Amino acid sequence: EKGTYAHYMLKEIDEQPFVIRNIIQQYQDEQNEIKLSKDIRKAVGNADRIYIIAAGTSYHAGLVGKELLEKVAGIPVEVHIASEFLYNQPLLSEKPLFIFISQSGETADSRGVLVNVKKAGLPSVTITNVPGSTLDREADFALYTYAGPEIAVASTKAYTAQMAVLSILAMDAAIAKGIDTDFDAIHELSIVANAIEVLTDAKDEMEQIARDYLLETRNAFFIGRGFDYHVVQEGALKLKEISYIQAEGFAGGELKHGTIALIEDGTPVIALATQQSVNLNIRGNLQEVVSRGANPCVVSMDGLNRKGDNVVIPKVHDYLTPLASVIPLQLISYYAALHRGCDVDKPRNLAKSVTVE
Numbered sequence: 001e002k003g004t005y006a007h008y009m010l011k012e013i014d015e016q017p018f019v020i021r022n023i024i025q026q027y028q029d030e031q032n033e034i035k036l037s038k039d040i041r042k043a044v045g046n047a048d049r050i051y052i053i054a055a056g057t058s059y060h061a062g063l064v065g066k067e068l069l070e071k072v073a074g075i076p077v078e079v080h081i082a083s084e085f086l087y088n089q090p091l092l093s094e095k096p097l098f099i100f101i102s103q104s105g106e107t108a109d110s111r112g113v114l115v116n117v118k119k120a121g122l123p124s125v126t127i128t129n130v131p132g133s134t135l136d137r138e139a140d141f142a143l144y145t146y147a148g149p150e151i152a153v154a155s156t157k158a159y160t161a162q163m164a165v166l167s168i169l170a171m172d173a174a175i176a177k178g179i180d181t182d183f184d185a186i187h188e189l190s191i192v193a194n195a196i197e198v199l200t201d202a203k204d205e206m207e208q209i210a211r212d213y214l215l216e217t218r219n220a221f222f223i224g225r226g227f228d229y230h231v232v233q234e235g236a237l238k239l240k241e242i243s244y245i246q247a248e249g250f251a252g253g254e255l256k257h258g259t260i261a262l263i264e265d266g267t268p269v270i271a272l273a274t275q276q277s278v279n280l281n282i283r284g285n286l287q288e289v290v291s292r293g294a295n296p297c298v299v300s301m302d303g304l305n306r307k308g309d310n311v312v313i314p315k316v317h318d319y320l321t322p323l324a325s326v327i328p329l330q331l332i333s334y335y336a337a338l339h340r341g342c343d344v345d346k347p348r349n350l351a352k353s354v355t356v357e
């Protein structure tokens with residue numbers, strides 16, 4: 001039930017700190033070690049390459065999952081849109097492992113791929129929020145996201161939960177491989193949960209940004225690099241599906257290869273700048289759009305934007321910034337849709353789970 005909330009989406013955004021804390025509990029044993037089935041550990045350990053298959057927001061979580069698995073555990077990962085993989089399968093490695101990410105566990109495109117994977121006798125893991133769903137039952141192994149029912153069509157808490165589980169999986173794989181990593185997913189996730197709490201408390205600020213940047217506009221751009229590039233794609237999807245504003249998430253460095261032609265006086269550009277290693281580069285990209293008239297809003301950990309608004313997110317581990325930086329984007333989308341009079345929980349033309357191809 002949505003209780004005192006006007007919409008499920010806002011309730012689900014607010015639930016994210018609890019979801020992350022719940023995941024920490026579910027994946028930790030009494031000795032504070034990661035609790036994961038031996039079979040999954042073995043399947044990951046045996047793989048020479050992981051293929052992540054998903055759609056929509058779950059695909060965006062997969063993009064972050066790839067970074068985590070590669071950076072923390074040194075396992076090569078490819079991320080594929082399920083409907084593309086289904087009819088245009090790339091060459092596979094010798095010992096592939098398939099990871100299906102799906103909130104509902106019912107997405108037809110992903111189910112289609114799993115059927116083929118099983119026919120080929122290849123191993124599979126599903127990461128889902130719905131135990132007993134088709135993808136859960138039919139994959140060899142399953143990991144749950146423990147986010148509780150997600151009712152709003154726009155996925156929010158399922159996304160952060162998927163990334164949290166992927167970070168734990170990555171750390172577990174690193175330990176299993178004897179890699180010396182100083183990334184302690186569990187500890188870092190507890191810091192993330194606190195950061196999300198701070199960010200969900202900043203609703204008035206996000207509402208004001210939505211009013212200032214997105215009330216009248218027909219389009220909006222999101223830019224980022226590295227982890228931030230994955231999050232801006234999710235931010236753009238969120239905005240377009242509930243507010244019907246045409247929005248795209250771009251890699252900062254790609255702007256000058258075409259997109260910058262679209263920037264006009266007043267075009268809203270939301271930039272994510274949480275990654276120290278590319279901070280100067282994204283700030284350079286921001287300059288480029290500002291000098292063409294863009295109306296910039298920057299989400300960062302330092303708040304150094306000189307023109308336009310700053311959203312400051314609390315300090316979290318570089319690898320887990322997506323779980324924090326997506327929160328302002330979710331809230332800005334929510335308020336943009338609300339004040340444009342859209343049906344927030346049930347946007348036009350969309351269903352919660354896409355069970356037909």
Ligand code: M6R
Nearest residue numbers: 056057058102103104107154155
């Ligand atoms: O249930 P799934 O995670 O497999 O669903 C995948 C997409 O349909 C879903 O994430 C969709 O993109 C959401 N409406 C995004 O908010």
